[in-house]
Amino acid sequence: MANFFSDNKDLQFQLKHPLMRKIVELKERGFAEKDLYDHAPQDFEDAMDSYRRVLEITGEVCGDVIAPNAEEVDHEGPRVVNDHVEYASGTVRNLKAIVDAGLGGLTLPRKYDGLNFPLICFVMANEMVARADASFENIWGLQDCAETLNEFASEELKQKYLPLVSAGATCAMDLTEPDAGSDLGAVMLKATWSEEKQTWLLNGVKRFITNGDGDISLVLARTEEGTTDARGLSMLVYDKRDGGVKVRRIENKLGIKGSPTCELVFTNAPAQLVGDRKMGLIKYVMSLMNAARLGIGAQSVGTCEAAYREALKYAHEREQFGKPIIRFAAVSEMLSNMKAKLQGVRALLYETARFVEVYKQYTHISHERSLEAEERQEMKFYNRLADGFTPLVKLFSSEYANQLAYDAIQIHGGSGFMKDYPCERLYRDARIMNIYEGTSQLQVVAAINAVTKGTFMEQIERYAAAEYTETMQPIVAKLKELTAKFTEMVDHVEAGEKEVGGFKDFHARRLVETAGHIIITYLLAREAGECEDYAAPACVFCKLAEGKVNEAYTYTMHSTTEDVALFKGVEAEC
């Protein structure tokens, strides 16, 4: 009888953000469909009421079905039977519950049988599913592949595939190959046009494909014979019912064991082109990846939530020296820090989702009509923020998922090291989150431009210019101090980079994380103005941020350009 939405005030708070009004108006195009569909909202209040109700259903399915199945799914895992994936029985039950609850196609337009909900709701649903079972979030969360089809595919393809997703079909994105991981430009899977069959045929191997035997797969393939780089790659869509793809094996992983990670062999598998040829990696995968990174952000925050709750519960239950261990300063400090990180990174997740949402909606509207000058400007504004914040949220949330899972085990002590408590699963599941969809190191590469081109600083100035309550004033003062240090660091690094190339790369992570710590503290301080529950986490996070920023500041400001060579020295080792 658990409900992962009703029991989470923080999620409910995020749903009430003032920008929701704009988001709903954009998503509903001024409620143009209110008389066309029985389930379309009449106005803003009606829409919000529907979101809450559907999120409650999602929370119930997560609490009553998916979470109780998680341990069994982790132990049983999927199998390969006759070249196809057979999910763990708990996964099958999860999928049925999700389909019965009608949660497929959450964000897709109503004309494709979707619910036309804002991305925010999808992110919340993802987060709750991940809290219940991170491995199932992989399978369910991949429905955002349909968003890529919705944005770039022809009407014919949309009509074919999107209603399937709304009805519960699962998706996969087939990008990685044995020799093309982070470097997707090296993808070799071949797509050749068959005049005879009037279709593209796929041949080759993909590896590490999450839910690789899903109903619908987006495949990155080389359509331009003789090319070797990103410009020869296109995006194609493959329907499992057409056949031609075999699952050679499922990886035996450390965590997210319920999610089948497949090696696929394509033999003349028919597929259709999505959008334009040669734009596969350059345009479509980039869009897909940004959505997926936000998805991992949600998965990570859900994992943080689960880890915090497990730790808190155990700290109350476990007694030593005649009292519950939560009453020991060492334990309560850990828990306070966990809570501050959880709420801080959640604030960052939904701030990012709002930026992405507004920008994406304008993109969709721009396909229907030409945008007004003001709208175009707004779209650009949010696009820039979304591009900077997406890798930031992926970086912070996935690292925090690992830290919180680690701390959850620490609080459980010896019992946490045994397989008797869920925290050991959380610890294993979290480990992939700062690796896949781009490692933390690659998120830094994606976010560093937002440092050097000023996106983060401009946004920090906007936060600084906002109003804060009396209790938050010391924090705001502290943040101004930290921001001044951030500026010094950026100047120092840019000056060094002019002297010796590589100096910026060397300090990139410190710079990006400094911006992140300042931004998250501002977000919590802002939330504290609306709800005093956030005052304590804001104060706690500010202390963490101060420590982290000062550490990065000391390291960076004491670093000279000679460090580049110093750290490259290891290359000569063998």
Place this chain on the structure above:
Amino acid sequence: MKENLKIVVLAKQVPDTRNVGKDAMTPEGTVNRSALPAIFNPEDLNALEAALSLKDRVAGATVHVLTMGPQRAADIIRDAMFRGADGGYLLSGREFAGSDTLATSYALSCALKKINPDLIIAGRQAIDGDTAQVGPQVAEKLGLPQVTYAEEITEIKTNTLIVKRRLEHGTEVVECPIPAVITVNASAAECRPRNAKRVMTYKCALAKSEIAADPESAAAKRVAAKPALQIIEWAAAEVDPDPEQLGLQGSPTKVKKIENVVFQAKEAKKLTSADNDIEALMVELIASHTLG
């Protein structure tokens, strides 16, 4: 199976007695309804699932929920519609107040005569009264065959159903002609979740008295524009009853005394992990039919 199979599920809104806090009982020993959330009686949800799974299998079948209760009992009709029911009937009025199981089954049977369904499915019992009498009494009053403790409707034949019953020491499979009354056990399939689109479509469904209570509300206006959203509501007079058999005066059950049962520590037994202690416990549990 006959075309347009008409199924009615009997359901009750009950106080959630599963997670009771300190204030669950009044000092007088009655249920403190305001302290406990009102929910869909759990086994009635199993009954609803049994009906919906028949609807999935029999083309043209319809499922309606019948409940007797105050205006707020319309909540469980909406809940049933969110899960797949086509609609519902609310039997509501002061005349029904104070009904015991006899008066309740009489009132329900009057409404059922008016609806004239092919199949009636009910939960085994409600968690507030735990009598398990209403379903069987309805069957008696309507002169219909009944199958109790049903776990699964395994097969649908031309004019009969094959039903698996859960008994104390195993299962029994019976064949039953329709019309009939089936009462469903908690061990049957759990009810499917509420469906997102159905929730958005039917959240405005209202019963007559709810509309009358706030005719200017957005939901009431939507019902006016779309009559399909109206939940059928009947007062006592509309189901043509003998007034003598309704409510308190139709209820022979009188509560004589209520006692709080407090488990004392002296009822507890301490066992060691020695084999003979465990052996003795097993013998005792089997003898008392707790096990086996």
